[in-house]
Every structure is written in structure tokens, then in C-alpha cells.
Amino acid sequence: MSTAKGRKPAAGEGNPLLLQSVARTMSVLEAFAGQPRPLSIAELAAAAGLDKSAGQRIAHTLQALGYLERSSVGLVPGKKALYRAFDFLRMNALVESATPVLHELRKSVNERVDLSLLDGTDIVYAVRLQSKRETFSATLVGRRLPSFCSTGGRAMLAALPEAEALGILEASDRRPLTPRTTTDIPAILGKIEEARRCGYALAIEESALGEIVLAAAVLDIHQRPVAAIHVAGSLSEWAEDGFRQRISPLVMEAARALSHTYKRG
CATH class of the missing domain: 3.30.450.40 (GAF domain)
Known part of the structure; x- marks a missing residue:
């Protein structure tokens, strides 16, 4: 899968057991850590070091699964993210x-x-x-x-x-x-x-x-x-x-x- 030119390596890159598609997906969610506001697909892709096409597909998938939601001005983390925090705390x-x-x-x-x-x-x-x-x-x-x-x-x-x-x-x-x-x-x-x-x-x-x-x-x-x-x-x-x-x-x-x-x- 192609990535944006000059993309910085994902954490764990080079590990043969690490799925780069999963790492790229998580990097889209993690983009909000550095920019705590609604983000466009282009901004999410840039923050994650992805080209716009890959960023769009990942954002669409996360939105379909409930991990991203659309606000009036961009995408924000979805309520499903809270479910996983609940799982961590209760376990x-x-x-x-x-x-x-x-x-x-x-x-x-x-x-x-x-x-x-x-x-x-x-x-x-x-x-x-x-x-x-x-x-x-x-x-x-x-x-x-x-x-x-x-x-x-x-x-x-x-x-x-x-x-x-x-x-x-x-x-x-x-x-x-x-x-x-x-x-x-x-x-x-x-x-x-x-x-x-x-x-x-x-x-x-x-x-x-x-x-x-x-x-x-x-x-x-x-x-x-x-x-x-x-x-x-x-x-x-x-x-x-x-x-x-x-x-x-x-x-x-x-x-x-x-x-x-x-x-x-």
C-alpha cells in the first residue's frame, strides 16, 4: 500500500509481525492528541503521514465503525473510543x-x-x-x-x-x-x-x-x-x-x- 512521500516511519516499523495497515489506522486516531479539535480528512491524513486517498479510506472505515464521528466542522473521535477506555478501566x-x-x-x-x-x-x-x-x-x-x-x-x-x-x-x-x-x-x-x-x-x-x-x-x-x-x-x-x-x-x-x-x- 502506498504512503505519502516522506512519511515518517510508524512505531514498530520493520517488525515482521506488525500490521502496517493497523498501525496507520491507529495513527489517524492518534492525530487528535496533537490537535484537539475537529479535523478534516486532509488534516487527519497529513497528521498521520498518509496520502489523502489512504487517509480517506481509513477515516471512512473508522466512521462506519463508530470510532470517528462527523461534527459540523470536521471529524472528531467517536463514542466507541469511550467504550474501549471503559474496558481498560474495568479490567x-x-x-x-x-x-x-x-x-x-x-x-x-x-x-x-x-x-x-x-x-x-x-x-x-x-x-x-x-x-x-x-x-x-x-x-x-x-x-x-x-x-x-x-x-x-x-x-x-x-x-x-x-x-x-x-x-x-x-x-x-x-x-x-x-x-x-x-x-x-x-x-x-x-x-x-x-x-x-x-x-x-x-x-x-x-x-x-x-x-x-x-x-x-x-x-x-x-x-x-x-x-x-x-x-x-x-x-x-x-x-x-x-x-x-x-x-x-x-x-x-x-x-x-x-x-x-x-x-x-
């Missing part, structure tokens, strides 16, 4: 075990509580229990953040061997999310080492202005990080020292409890 034993722990923590802190999973160089939020004031994106599961500037990411990196954590940092796109995002690798390593010593990571306005966040890693039976529990507060209500003193023991205890639960599973 994930860690998410199931975490939910009551997170609800109890939310009652104690009266702030937003999240569960994130490590995915390559990023974290992805799997559970989000919002507080009284939130931006829209902060309430949504499936949101991704770079691990290097997120407290959950740093907490999980602190539980990895140093060489492995460094490899993840070096492979990361370390563009700042706010003016206060730390992007220098030695400085990030210093924050990871602080998380290793304290048992939790803390960040102030590194992924969202006005926000202070603290997180601790959840470990599996091999002491490998599988998730992180976050609590996020507003700097209009919390000073750093007070937030550390109040939130850190509760988050670390919740992470330990979930680690034990996960090991028994």
Missing part, C-alpha cells in the same frame, strides 16, 4: 484496588486526588477525583503528562534504578509546560533524588500555574513502580510547608496500602 486490577483507597484519601484531604500510570516517558491519569475547583482538563482520565515534570512521574522514576530513570529523562521531550517547569536533567535528577529520600515528590507550578502537587509511588511485588497517587492543591490556599506536613503522610500511607493490596492480588 485493570490496580485501578479496581485503588478506587476505594483514593476515595478515602479524597475524604481526608478535600483536594483533588489522582492515580497515574507510567507509560514510556509519560504518565497517564487513570482515576481523577476532583475537588471544588478544577480546570476542565484536570478532571479527565486519559490525560498525559511528561514524567520528568510531574510529581507522579518523579515519584515513579525515584523507584527505578538510576540508569533506567536517566534513560527515560534523556528520551523525554523536555519542553516546559509552564515558566516554572524544570527541564535541565541534573536539576531533575536532584528532584528525583529528593523524592527517593522523602518517599514522595513535590512540584510547584511545574505542570499548571497556581497548583502544588505531591505524589508517592505504588510498587509491585518486585518493588517496581506501577502507579502513583497524587494530591493537588491551590497555592491560594496552601503554603509549601503546610502542604508537605498535612498531605505527605496521607499520600505515602495510601500508596503503601495500595502497594500491599496490589502485591496480594
Whole structure:
């Protein structure tokens, strides 16, 4: 099958077991990650590195199956995409075990509580229990953040061997999310080492202005990080020292409890 001239290779290209037609189909769906708005067929094809004909056929197929829908101004992800997210969440034993722990923590802190999973160089939020004031994106599961500037990411990196954590940092796109995002690798390593010593990571306005966040890693039976529990507060209500003193023991205890639960599973 022909592809657009100059198309960048798909992930896994060269693997004899990888179906390029499936990879190209997924690249069309993934185009919305970089452009969160309705897209035309031409825009979808360009974002996926396909010629217009291939993009049109794939988009038509996805629309027929319900994974794309047409809005008044272009194509958007369809409701079928939500079904697959539901399947992931209901079949994930860690998410199931975490939910009551997170609800109890939310009652104690009266702030937003999240569960994130490590995915390559990023974290992805799997559970989000919002507080009284939130931006829209902060309430949504499936949101991704770079691990290097997120407290959950740093907490999980602190539980990895140093060489492995460094490899993840070096492979990361370390563009700042706010003016206060730390992007220098030695400085990030210093924050990871602080998380290793304290048992939790803390960040102030590194992924969202006005926000202070603290997180601790959840470990599996091999002491490998599988998730992180976050609590996020507003700097209009919390000073750093007070937030550390109040939130850190509760988050670390919740992470330990979930680690034990996960090991028994």
C-alpha cells in the first residue's frame, strides 16, 4: 500500500509481525492528541503521514465503525473510543484496588486526588477525583503528562534504578509546560533524588500555574513502580510547608496500602 512521500516511519516499523495497515489506522486516531479539535480528512491524513486517498479510506472505515464521528466542522473521535477506555478501566486490577483507597484519601484531604500510570516517558491519569475547583482538563482520565515534570512521574522514576530513570529523562521531550517547569536533567535528577529520600515528590507550578502537587509511588511485588497517587492543591490556599506536613503522610500511607493490596492480588 502506498504512503505519502516522506512519511515518517510508524512505531514498530520493520517488525515482521506488525500490521502496517493497523498501525496507520491507529495513527489517524492518534492525530487528535496533537490537535484537539475537529479535523478534516486532509488534516487527519497529513497528521498521520498518509496520502489523502489512504487517509480517506481509513477515516471512512473508522466512521462506519463508530470510532470517528462527523461534527459540523470536521471529524472528531467517536463514542466507541469511550467504550474501549471503559474496558481498560474495568479490567485493570490496580485501578479496581485503588478506587476505594483514593476515595478515602479524597475524604481526608478535600483536594483533588489522582492515580497515574507510567507509560514510556509519560504518565497517564487513570482515576481523577476532583475537588471544588478544577480546570476542565484536570478532571479527565486519559490525560498525559511528561514524567520528568510531574510529581507522579518523579515519584515513579525515584523507584527505578538510576540508569533506567536517566534513560527515560534523556528520551523525554523536555519542553516546559509552564515558566516554572524544570527541564535541565541534573536539576531533575536532584528532584528525583529528593523524592527517593522523602518517599514522595513535590512540584510547584511545574505542570499548571497556581497548583502544588505531591505524589508517592505504588510498587509491585518486585518493588517496581506501577502507579502513583497524587494530591493537588491551590497555592491560594496552601503554603509549601503546610502542604508537605498535612498531605505527605496521607499520600505515602495510601500508596503503601495500595502497594500491599496490589502485591496480594
